[in-house]
Amino acid sequence: MTAEDAYNFLVNWFKRFPQYKGREFYISGESYAGHYVPQLAELVYDRNKDKATTYINLKGFMVGNPLTDDYYDSKGLAEYAWSHSVVSDEIYERIKKVCDFRISNWSDDCDKAMSTVFSQYHEIDIYNIYAPRCNLPQSSAALAVDQALTANDQEHFRRRIRMFSGYDPCYSSYAERYFNKEDVQRAFHADVSGTRKWQVCSDPILRSYNFSVLSILPIYSKLIKAGLRVWLYRVPVIGSRYCVEALGLPIKTQWQSWYLNKQVAGRFVEYHGMTMVTIRGAGNLVPLNKPEEGLALIDTFLLGKQLPTHR
Structure with a gap:
């Protein structure tokens, strides 16, 4: 429904500003836009096949810290909390024992164990665990x-x-x-x-809210095969690594550093059909936490270049 609304907006926008028809078009978004962006991109791609509709020259999309796949995202959330000392070894072992994240309705035991994880985030920012919280009235x-x-x-x-x-904060x-x-x-x-x-x-x-779509990975596979350029940038990288690895894409270049102002700005890996990037020191909202790195990232994406690999 959201994709249909966004698509109708785009069609009417191009009618109002026809001078932009034919220009290269990209879609980008963060967090829950991990659903919105690929779903909209798929709809644009499918509607472009109909000559009776407005053609949108879609070239690719980019998502940041995206919600992608219910199983891998939940698994990654728990593993990230443990690996960054948010929860104890005992809690993490309990989660691995009682949680089957492939089932959307968690068991009572799993719900209780995961509630322990979320309770630890009451005093810190779950979206940026090393940043201060706003504690002012x-x-x-x-x-x-x-x-x-x-x-x-x-x-x-x-x-x-x-x-x-x-x-x-x-x-x-x-x-x-x-x-x-x-x-x-x-x-x-x-x-x-x-x-x-x-x-x-x-x-x-x-x-x-009705979470009716539990995985966007089939859309990724479809649009990568269609030749669209896809970038995914991430801070808590574990869940997204599971998602990308599940696509089974062959690796083009291994993980390496990228630089800005002679400093390591993050790491990236290139697959055939997709690039995955991390941004050092950012939280869930990269343009908010690291605006200069965010600008360099989107500029590089739009120009079709590789991130700078030298200081």
């Missing part, structure tokens, strides 16, 4: 957004929550504050009744 973040703090308070605020890289508080402003919601033609509060992550929506 909501009211303090709101004041900062409204620029109502004194100069001294603002400086103290910045010192408390900013890393040397410029990453601000309270970014979601700013977004939540901003998108709940009445004038902003009115500009977006959103519900301004005040009965529903906009949230960065909505638990009620998550609980009611």
Whole structure:
């Protein structure tokens, strides 16, 4: 359904801006867009076969930290937590014993063991485990957004929550504050009744969402065979490595470092039909955590080049 909506938007966008028809077209997204992007790419590819529809010159797609396959992602999540000392050896051994991640409905024992994993993330950021969490009261973040703090308070605020890289762990508080402003919601033609509060992550929506597609890997195989260029970049790399290895693609070049500003920016491996990249020091949202590396990554992808392998 989401792919159909996005496709209809694209068709109408090209009708409104016909000067862009025929240009090379790429799709990119992160996290749950690991479903949205390949599904949309597949729909564009299939609809392009119909001469009666608007032709979109799709050349490839790129996904970051994507949700890809329920089994491999769940297995990788547990292994990553253990390998980074988020959970103990005992918990990890318990998970391996009681969890069959090939079954979408986990057993009670598995659910209990995995709940232990998720409970460990209450005090750290599951999306960026080595970054600080936003521990300021909501009211303090709101004041900062409204620029109502004194100069001294603002400086103290910045010192408390900013890393040397410029990453601000309270970014979601700013977004939540901003998108709940009445004038902003009115500009977006959103519900301004005040009965529903906009949230960065909505638990009620998550609980009611129907996860009907458990694996995107068949789409990868189909579009790689069709000749589309596919890149996957990842930070917690374990789950994605399982996914990519399951595709059975022959390796073109082995894992090696890529560089930016004479520093190792990450690692990458090239398969025939696909490239997998890591970004050193980033979290789930690479453009937020490592914007310069993210820009270099997408520039290289769009230019059809290889990431720089020398300082």
